[in-house]
Amino acid sequence: MNSMSYQAAMRVPLLSFEQERAAIGGWQDRGDRKALELLVCAHARQAWALAARFTDNPTHLEDLAAEGMMGLLRAADSFDRSQDVRFSTYASWWVRNAISAAVARIKAVIDIPARTYLDARAGRLPEPEHHLIRLAVQAAIEIDGASDGPADPRTALVCDAPGPEEEISRLDREAQLAGLLARALGQLDPQEIEVVRRRHLSADPEPHLALAAEMGLSPARLRQVERRAMMRLRRHLVEAGFSRSLLQP
Numbered sequence: 001m002n003s004m005s006y007q008a009a010m011r012v013p014l015l016s017f018e019q020e021r022a023a024i025g026g027w028q029d030r031g032d033r034k035a036l037e038l039l040v041c042a043h044a045r046q047a048w049a050l051a052a053r054f055t056d057n058p059t060h061l062e063d064l065a066a067e068g069m070m071g072l073l074r075a076a077d078s079f080d081r082s083q084d085v086r087f088s089t090y091a092s093w094w095v096r097n098a099i100s101a102a103v104a105r106i107k108a109v110i111d112i113p114a115r116t117y118l119d120a121r122a123g124r125l126p127e128p129e130h131h132l133i134r135l136a137v138q139a140a141i142e143i144d145g146a147s148d149g150p151a152d153p154r155t156a157l158v159c160d161a162p163g164p165e166e167e168i169s170r171l172d173r174e175a176q177l178a179g180l181l182a183r184a185l186g187q188l189d190p191q192e193i194e195v196v197r198r199r200h201l202s203a204d205p206e207p208h209l210a211l212a213a214e215m216g217l218s219p220a221r222l223r224q225v226e227r228r229a230m231m232r233l234r235r236h237l238v239e240a241g242f243s244r245s246l247l248q249p
Contacts, residue, residue, distance in 0.1 A: 191215070
C-alpha cells in the first residue's frame with residue numbers, strides 16, 4: 001500500500017462521506033486492515049499531488065508520495081469522527097508534514113535539517129546561506145565536518161524562520177478566519193456588503209464622497225450605512241467565535 005503507483009492511485013474511486021466514515025470506524029473500532037486499506041488507497045492521489053509540489057524527479061516523487069501515504073495512515077489513527085469534516089481535509093496536514101519532513105533527507109546528498117532545506121528552496125534565506133545549502137546538496141562541503149575558521153557552515157545555516165508545520169498552521173488559521181468573515185458578510189444586505197468591501201476590505205479604500213456619488217447616496221447616508229454594516233458585521237463575527245480583540249478599530 002505504501003508503494004502504490006500514481007496510475008493505480010488515480011484509478012481508485014473516491015469514497016462517499018458515508019463510505020469514508022464506515023472505513024474509519026472499521027479501522028479505529030475493530031482494527032480492520034481492509035477498511036484502512038480502502039481509506040488510504042482512496043486518498044493516495046492526495047499524497048501524490050502534494051509530493052508533486054516538491055519535486056519533478058520521478059524517483060524523488062515516488063519516495064515523497066510514499067511518505068505522504070504514511071501521513072494518511074497517521075491521520076486514519078487520529079481522525080475524530082465527531083467533527084463534521086471530510087477525511088481529506090483533516091489528512092492534508094498529516095500528509096504535508098510527512099512529506100516536508102522527508103524532502104530534505106530524500107533530495108539532499110547529505111543530511112540537512114528539513115526546515116533549512118525548505119527555507120532555501122522557497123527563497124527565504126539570504127544569498128550566502130542559500131549558496132551554502134546548494135553546495136551541501138551537491139556534496140561540495142561537509143556540513144558536519146570540523147572547522148577551525150570563523151566561517152563555520154554549521155553556524156551559517158541556523159534559521160529562525162517559521163518551519164513547514166508553523167506555516168501550515170498559519171495558512172489554516174487564515175482560512176478559518178476568512179471563512180468566518182465570509183459567513184458574517186453573507187448576513188448583511190447587498191448595499192452593506194458593497195460598502196464594507198470597498199471601504200474596509202480593499203487595499204485602497206475608496207473615499208466617502210466618490211463612493212457615495214457612485215452608489216447614489218448622500219455622504220451622510222453612506223456613513224450611516226457604513227456604521228450600521230460594521231456594527232452588524234462585528235456582532236455576527238463575535239457570535240461565530242471571532243476574537244473581540246481583533247475587532248478593535
